[in-house]
Amino acid sequence: MQVIAGREEDGSFTVQSSSSTVNDLDEAGFAAVARELEESARPRWVFPSVEGVYPVLVAAGLRVERCYDLALAEGLLLAYEGADGQSRSLRAAWARANGEEPPLDATAVELAQPTLFETRVPTLPDGVTVVTAVRRVLAEQERRVAAAGHPDRLRLLLAAESASALAAAEMSADGLPWRADLHEELLTSRLGPRVRAGERPKVLVELAAKISEAFGGRPVNPDSPPSVVRALARAGIEVPAARKYLLKGIDHPAVAPLLEYKELSRLYAANGWAWLEEWVHDGRFRPHYVVGGVVSGRWASRGGGALQIPKVLRTCVRADPGWKLVVADAAQLEPRVLTALSGDRRLADVAAATDLYARLGEALFSGARWVPAADDDRDDRARAKIAMLSAMYGGTSGEAGPLLGLLRQRFPDAVSYVERAAQAGERGERVRSRLGRTSPAPSAAWRALTGGLASDEAGELKARRASRGWGRFTRNFVVQASAADMTAVMLATLRRRLPSPAHLVFFQHDEVIVHTPEASAEEVSSAITDAVTEAARMLFGPACPVRFPMQVAVVDTYADAK
Structure with missing residues (x-):
């Protein structure tokens, strides 16, 4: 009916x-x-x-x-x-x-x-x-x-996306259990007493003073990246920006307080007292989710930063008395999705392991004539992860290029799948996910730049860069959007399987949290595992050889899940 x-x-x-x-x-x-x-x-x-x-x-x-x-x-x-x-x-x-x-x-x-x-x-x-x-x-x-070309797949996508919208509305209403008192204590312990809006908390004031002192007493505004870059330049250190990853490798007495300031300043701005007052009420954090808010199909949130809860605040996410949080994380979802999309049987054997990257490292480097760079202290697992991420995101700089080449030799079907998507993007074509999510077309400016009308070498270089850039987008789109397909189907399936009164309270990309009475925690854990298995079957067929394990933890607080 x-x-x-x-x-x-x-x-x-x-x-x-x-x-x-x-x-x-x-x-x-x-x-x-x-x-x-x-x-x-x-x-x-x-x-x-x-x-x-x-x-x-x-x-x-x-x-x-x-x-x-x-x-x-x-x-x-x-x-x-x-x-x-x-x-x-x-x-x-x-x-x-x-x-x-x-x-x-x-x-x-x-x-x-x-x-x-x-x-x-x-x-x-x-x-x-x-x-x-x-x-x-x-x-x-x-x-x-x-x-449509595959109407059954598209019907499944529309049904799953609609069910996701129901789940999103329910999650916003139910809210994520949140201990505001613990949040207050954490802010005070890390930042000092609460201050008026527009003022720096005590700890940030002290760190700012240390930073200026480390630069010889000349005032430096740690909230201003140009100010930090100029201060480093005066000290003989040239950096293009004041980003965390660029500062980490610098030997200067200002770096340690700068990094600490950045971390605490972000906590204060994104999840400080003002955030707590606006978003947490009656023991619940109730964000507004936007289903399919990202072009690849991933969710977004409208205020509250629901999809970016810092690790330091996960201790505030606590189950009610007599209840538990069942936290489930899909292990290396996107590489497994690529394996299923490409039908790469060799990679499917690797994906049978719970830790795909560790098993991939064994498969790539066992017997391989691989000589790492002199300053490379990474293990085989870390190198295998670089190779896989390079395949999915198009990385070629540094060690990524040779590692991708090795992955291509061992698993040609998987790498060819994303490279065909990249080539389509470079030609300005659209690509689709497994169920039919479709990438947007490049802009008119992109087409004008890559249209073969460049009159000089510099113009041709810009055109090639633009073409490769859009190819990297479509390369990743086919994998990320297909992963979004799978999680949408999984959410729809899980929502139907959960025993009452257990309910979904959080979702981001490949992770879900269910709030459940303690007596139902085991049943909820099984429901999550079964939902993922059913989603894989619905997307890729009953004969799909790829395993999609879920790392499930039954905990009192989100911080204990990982």
């Missing part, structure tokens, strides 16, 4: 099922009707946008089993058809479905605020209700999917 539900322009809700249509519902009425339908029919809900409708149901305590997110689907289909950059709003989709040009302001509004497309778009034409528009757009989307 299919049920359409959406918010009309006057703020009321409409729900239409096969047997009835109910109009002019307020939020409480909408939740009551939706609850009755979910319990009696367990339908597939069709929402113009999960983000715009579902939070109302979640706030009322209702979780639906499955849905179809029209806006997310429209965005994926537009990219698939090479029309990315157009508005995915219901109004724009309605116009396209009827062979009309979308209103110009629909595209302009969304491009200006891409995460607010559902609340800041032009109204539907007179006489067209949300339900009417949804039915028309849904039918047109189904036609477009049927015409």
Whole structure:
């Protein structure tokens, strides 16, 4: 059974099922009707946008089993058809479905605020209700999917992305368990007492003084990279920037306090007292997730830095009394995805190991005539990781080039897969993930630069660099976007498998956290492992030889998981 539900322009809700249509519902009425339908029919809900409708149901305590997110689907289909950059709003989709040009302001509004497309778009034409528009757009989307090269894969992608949107809304509502008192204690111990906005905490003031003293007493602003670079230059040390990795290798008394200042300053700015007051309430950190917010399909967050929780703060993430956190991390997901995509049987044997890089090091360097550089103290595992990352990201500088060459000799199918994607990108072509996520086209400026019209050697060099740069993007896109496909399917599967009242509370790229009563922790761990296995089967088929292990830890605090 299919049920359409959406918010009309006057703020009321409409729900239409096969047997009835109910109009002019307020939020409480909408939740009551939706609850009755979910319990009696367990339908597939069709929402113009999960983000715009579902939070109302979640706030009322209702979780639906499955849905179809029209806006997310429209965005994926537009990219698939090479029309990315157009508005995915219901109004724009309605116009396209009827062979009309979308209103110009629909595209302009969304491009200006891409995460607010559902609340800041032009109204539907007179006489067209949300339900009417949804039915028309849904039918047109189904036609477009049927015409795709691999419709079954694309259908799986749209279903998984829609389920991910449900999970994202639920995670925002439930929140990640967070001990604000421990966060306060940590800030005070590291930064000193709280200060007024705009002032430096005591420890940062002291470190800034040490930095200036180390530079001979001349004032240096550690918050200003140019100031630091100039100070180093006066000391006879030339660096292009004041980045952490560049400073680490410098022998100067200012470096140690500079590095400490950078670390603590970031903590203060990104997760200090102001962040704590804004984002943590009632023992929960409730960020706003943006499903598919990155072009490769990875999630983003709208404020709060949900996908960048510093390690030092993981001790603040603690399960409630009688509950546990089940933290699961996919081991070396992207190399395994590449193995499955390429069908490289030799690499699949390597991927059977839990530590893929360690096993790859044995396979690459056992019997190989490899002579490391004199100053290279890395082990075989570290070199194998460099080789694999070079294949997926296109690194060729330093030792990366020879290591990639060795990987190409031993595992030609895997390396050829990403190199073909790179070559397509260099030609300005689009590439796709396993399920059909499609890379964007390069810009008009890129095409003008690489169009073979350079009149001198410098122009040709710029063109080659631009071409190779876009090739590195498409090289990685096919792997990273396919990994996003897999995690979307895994999330959809896991959400369905979790025992009540366990629930997802965190997700980033290849890691999930489930908050569960202690008695259900073992069942949740098994559900996570089974969800990954099912996702791999759905993406790559039952005969896929690649193993996708999950490192699962049942802990009281996030810091104990790794």
